[in-house]
């Protein structure tokens with residue numbers, strides 16, 4: 001249950017949104033460009049895009065955010081781990097993206113050199129998928145195939161970027177050195193329908209067990225997960241900031 005995968009929804013969506021919100025060159029009419037370092041403006045733009053554009057907007061290359069379509073998620077944890085499972089989440093759809101709000105932005109000043117931070121939160125994020133699971137969760141066997149609902153309650157996501165500045169042909173670029181994320185949740189709620197070929201008593205028991213032990217499950221998955229997303233995001237963000245000059249993303 002790489003349920004923290006839900007945080008990835010936020011990251012993918014946020015990245016798209018931040019760039020769009022701030023990319024002066026491509027802004028839709030109802031969004032004004034931000035001056036570098038104007039954290040209020042940056043927060044406002046991110047929130048405007050999330051609140052008003054979650055249906056997507058082709059005129060500026062934003063795909064639909066709600067529900068948020070993701071690639072299949074396949075997790076294999078080896079048998080020595082407390083969570084020794086093979087889990088496939090197919091056709092995953094993320095809900096709750098439209099209710100995300102940027103709370104705090106630090107950095108993104110005139111000079112991209114240094115640390116930048118974005119804190120974004122939502123009341124809940126839900127991932128609905130067609131799942132298939134097999135293995136053991138904290139010693140209990142688990143097996144099944146059907147619909148799943150994994151929900152993070154009150155997730156707060158902190159995105160931290162360490163960067164340096166580079167000048168090329170009169171343009172300033174942000175070179176990302178390190179990209180880190182952290183996702184805190186109040187609770188995680190899991191529901192796997194049709195476990196053990198639809199054996200209701202057994203299925204209900206396992207679902208209760210998972211939910212009682214959500215903290216262990218979450219903890220077990222978040223470290224490898226953070227690394228994985230941080231790497232993926234690092235690549236994506238690097239690509240973007242490498243190709244779009246910083247001075248076109250923000251007014252300097």
Ligand SMILES: *[C@@H]1O[C@H](CO)[C@@H](O)[C@H](O)[C@H]1NC(C)=O
Pocket residue numbers: 126128149150151189191
């Ligand atoms: C998914 O689970 C959450 C938390 O229990 C619940 O609020 C939500 O209604 C569920 N969504 C669906 C489609 O079942």
